Each structure stands twice: as C-alpha cells, then as structure tokens.
Amino acid sequence: MTSSAELKDFEASKTMRNVMGQYFKELTDPARPKKIAWCTSVGPAELLRGMGFEVYFPENHGAMLGATRMATDLIPLANAHGFSPDICSYLTSDIGSYLKGESPLNKMKLPGPPKADVLVYNTNQCRDVKDWFEFYGREWNVPCIGVHTPRAIGDVSDTILTDVANQIEALIPTLEEVSGQKFDMDKFKEVIALSKQCTVLWKGVLDAAANVPSPISFFDGTIQMGPAVVLRGAQSAIDYYEILLAELNDRIKNGIGAVEGEKYRIHWEGMPIWGKLKSLALQFIELQTAVVSSTYCNSWVFEALDPTEPFKSMARAYCELFICRSDEPKEAYLERMIEKYKVDGVFYHNAKTCPNNSNSSYNMPQRMQKKTGKPYVIVDGDLNDLRLYSEEQTRTNIEAFVEQLSQS
Numbered sequence: 001m002t003s004s005a006e007l008k009d010f011e012a013s014k015t016m017r018n019v020m021g022q023y024f025k026e027l028t029d030p031a032r033p034k035k036i037a038w039c040t041s042v043g044p045a046e047l048l049r050g051m052g053f054e055v056y057f058p059e060n061h062g063a064m065l066g067a068t069r070m071a072t073d074l075i076p077l078a079n080a081h082g083f084s085p086d087i088c089s090y091l092t093s094d095i096g097s098y099l100k101g102e103s104p105l106n107k108m109k110l111p112g113p114p115k116a117d118v119l120v121y122n123t124n125q126c127r128d129v130k131d132w133f134e135f136y137g138r139e140w141n142v143p144c145i146g147v148h149t150p151r152a153i154g155d156v157s158d159t160i161l162t163d164v165a166n167q168i169e170a171l172i173p174t175l176e177e178v179s180g181q182k183f184d185m186d187k188f189k190e191v192i193a194l195s196k197q198c199t200v201l202w203k204g205v206l207d208a209a210a211n212v213p214s215p216i217s218f219f220d221g222t223i224q225m226g227p228a229v230v231l232r233g234a235q236s237a238i239d240y241y242e243i244l245l246a247e248l249n250d251r252i253k254n255g256i257g258a259v260e261g262e263k264y265r266i267h268w269e270g271m272p273i274w275g276k277l278k279s280l281a282l283q284f285i286e287l288q289t290a291v292v293s294s295t296y297c298n299s300w301v302f303e304a305l306d307p308t309e310p311f312k313s314m315a316r317a318y319c320e321l322f323i324c325r326s327d328e329p330k331e332a333y334l335e336r337m338i339e340k341y342k343v344d345g346v347f348y349h350n351a352k353t354c355p356n357n358s359n360s361s362y363n364m365p366q367r368m369q370k371k372t373g374k375p376y377v378i379v380d381g382d383l384n385d386l387r388l389y390s391e392e393q394t395r396t397n398i399e400a401f402v403e404q405l406s407q408s
C-alpha cells in the first residue's frame with residue numbers, strides 16, 4: 001500500500017467550475033429573459049433547450065445535497081411531510097431543501113433553485129421523478145407534463161420508439177403555450193446536433209479509462225459529468241470536454257494514472273454514495289485499485305441522437321439507457337464493460353432508496369460472476385441518506401474484496 005493517498009485533480013476542473021458557475025448564475029438570475037423548464041436527468045432536455053427554455057435538473061441539485069451532506073438534515077423534513085424514508089433520497093433531500101429554504105447554491109451566493117414555469121419528466125428511470133415533479137406542479141400551480149417510457153425493455157422495438165417519439169412530440173403544444181414561442185424544427189435539430197457532439201466527447205472522456213493505468217476514475221467522473229448532464233445541447237459543454245479530453249490524452253501519453261501504482265481495476269455498478277465520494281476515492285487509492293468504469297457515468301452517453309431524425313433518435317437515445325432495460329441487455333452491457341475496461345472485479349452498490357438503479361437484488365452479481373469469472377462485492381448504502389450506510393462495514397468489505405482480487 002502507498003503511505004499517503006492523494007487525489008489528482010485535473011487542470012481542466014477550474015474551467016469546469018466556471019462553466020457550471022455560469023450555468024447556475026444564468027439560471028437563478030431574476031432578470032433572465034427565458035422561461036425555466038425543470039427536466040429529469042435523462043428527460044427530453046434537447047426539446048426544451050430547442051424551444052428556448054433555460055433547463056434545470058433537480059437531480060443535479062439532489063446530488064449536491066448529498067455531496068455536501070446537507071441531505072442528512074433535510075430528508076427528515078420531507079419524511080414528516082409524508083414522503084417515505086424508503087423512496088428516492090434525491091426526492092426527499094430536494095423537497096426537504098425546498099421546505100427549509102436552504103440549498104448548496106446559497107454557498108455560491110445564489111438564491112437557490114429557480115421556480116419552474118413547466119416541469120417535464122421521463123419515467124424511463126423511475127416513477128419517483130414524476131411524483132417529485134408533481135409535488136412542485138401542485139405547489140406552484142404550473143404544468144407538469146412528461147413521457148411515460150416502458151421499463152425493463154428487452155429489445156428496443158419500433159413500436160416502443162414510435163410511441164415514445166409521439167409522446168415527446170405531444171409535449172410541444174404545452175411548451176409553446178408556456179414559452180410563448182412557436183416550435184422551430186431547425187433550432188431543435190441544431191440542439192440535437194450539439195447534444196450529440198457533447199455525447200461523443202463525454203464518451204471519449206469515459207473511454208480514456210480503458211487505458212492502463214487509467215487516467216481518470218469513477219470518482220472523477222461523477223464530478224466531471226456535470227456539463228454532460230446539465231449543459232448537453234449547449235456549446236459550453238462541448239468546449240469544456242475538448243479541454244478535458246486533451247488533458248486526459250496528455251496523461252495517457254505520459255503514463256499518468258488516477259491511482260498511483262494501479263494494480264487492480266473495478267467496475268462500479270449503481271448510484272454513487274455522494275456524501276462519501278472523497279473517503280471512498282482515497283481508500284481505493286490506498287489499495288492501489290482504480291474504479292475505472294461505471295454504468296452511472298455512462299448514463300449520459302446518448303449515441304443514437306441524430307439531427308436528421310430528431311424525435312425518433314431522441315426516443316431511441318432515451319430508451320436504450322441501461323437503467324430502463326431488462327436484465328438480459330443489462331448483463332450483455334456489463335460483459336462488454338468488463339472486457340473493454342479490463343476489469344478485475346465488480347462493486348455493486350445496493351442503494352436502499354433507489355432500487356431502480358441497484359442491480360444486486362435479483363441474482364445478477366452471481367450470474368455475472370458465472371459468465372465472466374470476475375468476483376464481486378455488494379455494499380449496502382444509499383445515494384444521499386447516510387443513515388443507510390455503514391462506513392466501517394464498507395471499508396472492511398472493500399479491503400476484503402481487494403484482498404480477494406490479489407489472490408485471483
């Protein structure tokens with residue numbers, strides 16, 4: 001083991017903080033000329049941006065509440081308001097934050113999340129997002145509309161794509177009414193093209209981790225993904241990932257790994273544990289183990305986007321996601337990840353308030369081990385609710401797992 005674990009930040013991160021800061025500044029400026037649309041993280045952002053909205057993603061706010069550990073004090077407020085401790089802790093943290101009037105954005109001297117003019121969800125990830133948005137729709141008496149995508153999709157059939165594409169198109173009249181602007185197909189196609197460019201670059205960032213040693217870890221990815229989540233379809237995200245990718249290529253050229261003396265490589269399955277990112281990253285560095293891939297960071301890769309077929313390609317991009325697929329395509333995907341990233345073992349995070357993005361409850365780890373021969377560890381925890389996470393237990397499990405990797 002190395003004696004002093006150290007996180008290696010990227011030079012580019014300074015630019016990222018500026019890009020994200022500017023995004024939040026514009027979003028929360030009371031003098032902004034644009035209407036605000038709230039959008040789920042894998043919702044129809046391109047349509048909203050193409051129709052002239054500023055787009056706000058409350059799950060990103062949920063992640064900030066988790067990372068700053070503000071969630072711990074805020075979740076009980078939402079629980080007392082009737083939102084169960086068993087449901088999505090992004091939802092309960094965010095509603096708790098609203099009820100208390102406190103947000104991590106205040107630390108950036110910003111007033112807090114902007115009030116929505118319209119809320120737009122996609123149930124491709126879970127039903128919780130719809131319930132979450134409907135709370136605010138009732139609170140502010142604004143339209144809450146969305147796309148109902150099937151879950152546990154096996155083959156992404158043409159019937160599903162046509163249905164989802166029609167649902168996306170059917171959002172337009174309400175959006176026109178709220179924005180006061182007519183839908184402009186050329187503008188929409190332009191945004192799809194920008195979003196595709198962002199996806200290609202973001203995928204390039206994640207693909208860099210296939211190198212040995214990996215120049216970037218999953219923990220870096222959870223921070224670096226900010227622009228791909230909230231600014232896809234905007235030029236600033238593209239400009240940022242060009243800078244980051246150049247730095248990654250430099251690291252690759254010079255053999256610089258995110259983990260000094262990398263010995264083992266792991267795939268992280270499921271949600272991050274936002275309040276423990278730093279301590280987990282440091283523990284893995286101490287163990288000379290690089291967490292090189294994840295389905296989480298890859299969830300913002302939308303390769304199917306195609307400006308020549310805007311609605312259908314958007315439907316495909318948002319139906320092909322790992323989270324809304326059945327176990328068979330999920331397992332095939334994991335197999336490809338394990339091979340591509342030269343993974344030695346798989347870490348399954350069983351996030352107690354997000355069964356939608358936890359994959360360890362129905363025998364998948366055992367099946368995957370049988371197929372690939374790669375060992376696994378399952379860690380119970382949560383994305384935001386640290387009452388559901390045991391630091392001591394997790395540290396011990398990780399140590400034992402890496403010890404197991406050293407013997408395989």
Ligand code: SF4
Binds near residue numbers: 088089356357
């Ligand atoms: S997928 Fe999980 S974490 Fe994301 S909004 Fe749904 S329940 Fe919450």
